[in-house]
Amino acid sequence: MTTRVLAAGDLFVRNRLFIDALRAAAPGDLEFAELTLPWPVEPFGRVAEVDEASGTEERLIEALRGARICVTQMAPLTRRVLEACPDLELFGISRGGPVNANLEAATEHGVAVCYAPGRNAGATAEHTLALILAAVRRIPQTHGDLVAGQWRGDYYRYEAVGFELLGSTVGLVGCGAVGRRVARMLAALGAKVLVHDPYLDGLGDLADVAELVPLDDLLARAQIVSLHARATPQTTGMIGAAQIAAMAPGSIIVNCARGALLDYEAACDAVESGHLFAAAFDVFPEEPIPAGSRLLTTPNVIVTPHLAGASKQTAANAARIIAEDVGRHLRGEPLLHCANPGALTVPRPA
Structure with missing residues (x-):
């Protein structure tokens, strides 16, 4: 038939x-x-x-x-x-x-x-790592300055430089197929990995590279917070102004999961104030990003057009x-x- x-x-x-x-x-x-x-x-x-x-x-x-x-x-x-x-x-x-x-x-x-x-777990995990490195090392900004004819030696000032992943603490909010790959990549680079995922009873084969912690603990300890949760009624807006304020000064937030997880206005405020060193996003509450959005003009905010899985x-x-x-x-x-x-x-x- x-x-x-x-x-x-x-x-x-x-x-x-x-x-x-x-x-x-x-x-x-x-x-x-x-x-x-x-x-x-x-x-x-x-x-x-x-x-x-x-x-x-x-x-x-x-x-x-x-x-x-x-x-x-x-x-x-x-x-x-x-x-x-x-x-x-x-x-x-x-x-x-x-x-x-x-x-x-x-x-x-x-x-x-x-x-x-x-x-798309492999591709999204790699893109997440790429955004983390781009944010920590200011790669988009320094590239843009250089092609515009500016040799910005002042980026070498102590206050302006980023930090290495080796020895840093990275927090992953959500630990499904993508988060688990990101955890192993970061651990291989020498980072300490924290995981918050209320749906996990334990870390299983990640127990050797990560620590399962409450969200408040993760936000307080991590220098980089990367979001990997699904958008549900329980996770929508889970990272807002209060959670960003609880992050350590000079830290970074990354989102390659879903735009609904994060308050982007609060993130832009925190980057502009200097509370966050940088932010990097592949997903947004409205796509394409509307013209005039602060995401397109806030310094030290890196954006890519929802192509982490590409x-x-x-x-x-x-x-x-x-x-x-x-x-x-x-x-x-x-x-x-x-x-x-x-x-x-x-x-x-x-």
């Missing part, structure tokens, strides 16, 4: 990556349709009731005609799409979380949604993880990364 699959890739996780991964991991006769979404050339946004999506409901509905399976990164799985596509039974989202899917509606329609946790390996990992769950689905095996297991018990149309 031929299974029709829609590969709704984009300009990062391309259709050929999905199709090659599916041919390697999924059994049987697969027939492919393709839809290319405009992300990242066009920013993602809200589509109907789902967030961080690319493309339109209309284009997706048309492309899904007769498809039992869809693999994508950014396509919007909305109630309208589900109602228009009764053949659909599995929707694979090649991201760390299925934010562009209406999980309640998918469950009602018996459509399982799988996702790809850890796909690597060729991430794109390949994303396609592979989803393809493996497609293979499990077609073989009648349990899905490894199902966001709505209740959908698997809903009777499918005959």
Whole structure:
């Protein structure tokens, strides 16, 4: 029996990556349709009731005609799409979380949604380390001055220089797939690593390189604080003015996780006042960053455009993880990364 699959890739996780991964991991006769979404050339946004999506409901509905399976990164799985596509039974989202899917509606329609946790852990961990080093050593500022014709010897003043990671204390707020990699990288460079994560009972194989501590203790002791938590109602705004004030004078804060975790106005205030030596961010409460934002003008604030996870390996990992769950689905095996297991018990149309 031929299974029709829609590969709704984009300009990062391309259709050929999905199709090659599916041919390697999924059994049987697969027939492919393709839809290319405009992300990242066009920013993602809200589509109907789902967030961080690319493309339109209309284009997706048309492309899904007769498809039992869809693999994508950014396509919007909305109630309208589900109602228009009764053949659909599995929707694979090649991201760390299925934010562009209406999980309640998918469950009602018996459509399982799988996702790809850890796909970009290596890339994001490396980008985090890069931002830490860039902030500590003032690399963007000194580069900008030099190409502008200024040889800034005054950066060598004791008050202006940063510190080495060797012997420094770094605090990680959250210790999932990314945080664990960052912890090992920092430990290899000679840093003392503190971890705060209320969902951990212990550090497991990180016990030899890190110490599990309460958040207040981490903020008081760390010279660098790096955020690695998911955005949930419990973590939204968890680092605000009071928490930044509790950090040691001259310290650094880094965020490559989610913009909702941090009060950016408070961070800019702290950098401007000199309480923080620097800050470095890859994620923001509003993306793209609005024109006129203090994030673009505050000295010693380093920003990159939400590309910590951007690597060729991430794109390949994303396609592979989803393809493996497609293979499990077609073989009648349990899905490894199902966001709505209740959908698997809903009777499918005959």
